[in-house]
Amino acid sequence: MNTKVYFTPGPSELYPTVPVHMHTAMEDKIGSISHRSKQFQEIYAKAESGLRELLQLPDEYEVFFVASATEIWERAIQNNVQRESFHLVNGSFSKRFYETAAELGRETRQHEAPFGQGFDVQRISVPSSAELIALIQNETSSGACMPVDEINQFREKAAADALIYVDAVSSLPYPAFDFAKVDSVYFSVQKCFGLPAGLGVWLVNDRCMAKARSMQESGTSIGSYHTLPALLEKALASQTVETPNVLNIYLLGKVLEDMNRKGVETIRSETEAKATQIYTYLERSAVFSPAVENPKHRSKTTIVANSTISSAEVNKQLAAFDMQVGSGYGKYKEAQIRIANFPTHSPEQVEKLVSKLEELFG
Amino acid sequence: MNTKVYFTPGPSELYPTVPVHMHTAMEDKIGSISHRSKQFQEIYAKAESGLRELLQLPDEYEVFFVASATEIWERAIQNNVQRESFHLVNGSFSKRFYETAAELGRETRQHEAPFGQGFDVQRISVPSSAELIALIQNETSSGACMPVDEINQFREKAAADALIYVDAVSSLPYPAFDFAKVDSVYFSVQKCFGLPAGLGVWLVNDRCMAKARSMQESGTSIGSYHTLPALLEKALASQTVETPNVLNIYLLGKVLEDMNRKGVETIRSETEAKATQIYTYLERSAVFSPAVENPKHRSKTTIVANSTISSAEVNKQLAAFDMQVGSGYGKYKEAQIRIANFPTHSPEQVEKLVSKLEELFG
Structure with a gap:
């Protein structure tokens, strides 16, 4: 022990209730149910609606379950950047997102602040050619954060069709985002949600969806099973493309219920x-x-x-x-x-x- | 209940011992340990060595843990196919691998057998330009299988540097593969290993590694966090690139211990x-x-x-x-x-x- x-x-x-929920999951054999069953759809829908309630997420946002926030970096670039992304970098994780864009063959620029410092947002100018602006609300490596009022200034700075991404991997549900001022927020469940690792949650609005569709229509490959349109098609049926981490989606729904009660x-x-x-x-x-x-x-x-x-x-x-x-x-x-x-x-x-x-x- | x-x-x-192992995992707080800790490295190494023992896996093979077999389809194409792949298709899952290659912009050819039938291997000719030959040992959708002696005939049929991939998602550890006759085998843990879903296991030999490196050196993007070289770098330290499904890797090691005992x-x-x-x-x-x-x-x-x-x-x-x-x-x-x-x-x-x-x- x-x-x-x-x-x-x-x-x-882990969130204090997790061991009890896990015990119930074993008793109810949640690990054995089909990911195409009605029972799974209910588990999925419960996690999604719990999250929408906790975060007061507007209707134009979709909720997608993937394997990790690391995966989300890759999918974000594949689905939402044809040529160029712009990254605020002040630690190891914001740097990794920047590097991911380069590894996927995109042009990418960064505005760097020293490790352990926030940004002087007033002085940042965003390239008008940047299609995705990567902000880091909470840099897990250094403990520097970007308050919501600073995040909200980027819509004005960026091109009208640029998408504003916010890394809240290790802070949600703490920051009370103005979701109209950003386009995508993502997090991992093993941080503030107190779950075992193995699930990333990607919130995207209709602007991200439209961009992915337009890239796809232009003939750009935006990936295979985890393109935004493929994720949405299954999400609308409260399902995932692949057989997912069912147990973690179940636990997330349960913990969200506990959190919403609080x-x-x-x-x-x-x-x-x-x-x-x-x-x-x-x-x-x-x-x-x-x-x-x-x-x-x-x-x-x-x-x-x-x-x-x-x-x-x-x-x-x-x-x-x-x-x-x-x-x-x-x-x-x-x-x-x-x-x-x-x-x-x-x-x-x-x-x-x-x-x-x-x-x-x- | x-x-x-x-x-x-x-x-x-689930494998009969899983609920007890899960209970132990909760008591030992496996869900809370760092994926960069020595304790995690031991968990990882135990799962890997258990698998090597059970499958009698040769040393030239690496074992990689990813999110799902669906992910492996994508990674296989990204890392091992510059231009063209060839797929044996006789059901929904073999077809999906074929489609994945097309979605990722590769030229791709298939040899199709009707749903619910195996292949007449003698009559299949493999295009000499195919870099990856996708075989399906067990088609989960239709219940058709390819016996190991049929799989073993493909090395002779394919170009010398072609890589032979085998889908054993829902059959391993049953088939006793001759690993020298193939290059990659992959499976999901929620089938024959009796674990909760959320982990794909990708076995690749040195030929797959070499091909990925040569593609990377030629300037082709082979992905970001889950390239074969990136997976190997961490695997050599008994770690993963991202924070993985730690609990499932733990359970896999435990179940493999039980299976090896049997x-x-x-x-x-x-x-x-x-x-x-x-x-x-x-x-x-x-x-x-x-x-x-x-x-x-x-x-x-x-x-x-x-x-x-x-x-x-x-x-x-x-x-x-x-x-x-x-x-x-x-x-x-x-x-x-x-x-x-x-x-x-x-x-x-x-x-x-x-x-x-x-x-x-x-």
């Missing part, structure tokens, strides 16, 4: 309260300090701290108290720690983590 | 004995008859029967006895039934199904 509490930035602590506003305000508690400690700590300088650009869900003690040593000492934080990302592996502050992490757990960090390291 | 036994052709009955020879001979029992009944039944005429081409793992009673009615009556078979595929939905004969289905369960079918329908 593993009693450790995971504050790692995803995979992370209410997204409660989840958001709890997230803010816990983040404040963590940052307040980091500010006064002798060994840790917030890695993102500008408070406005500090993530509420993946909190990164510079550390004078190696992350390995931090975790070694925390292990004695059944807790674990994330190490830094890439070259910051030892010099930083990352603390996930997801809906699954209760105020009590966060308080216990902060107390223990202070007790152990000051 | 659902006590039904699923003879559906995948998703199907022994692949036992699994294969049990499969044959159960298949004989089912086909013997179908031959004498008043309402069912084997859909595949030639006994040599009758699948041992997905057994399809023509039915004078609709599949819906068959399942309605079986439901009273907590059993379910698959309906026919596509336009054969009502006119055929499909019976999965996977390693999870015990001789006792198969006997009970056959007795009940006979009792109910004669």
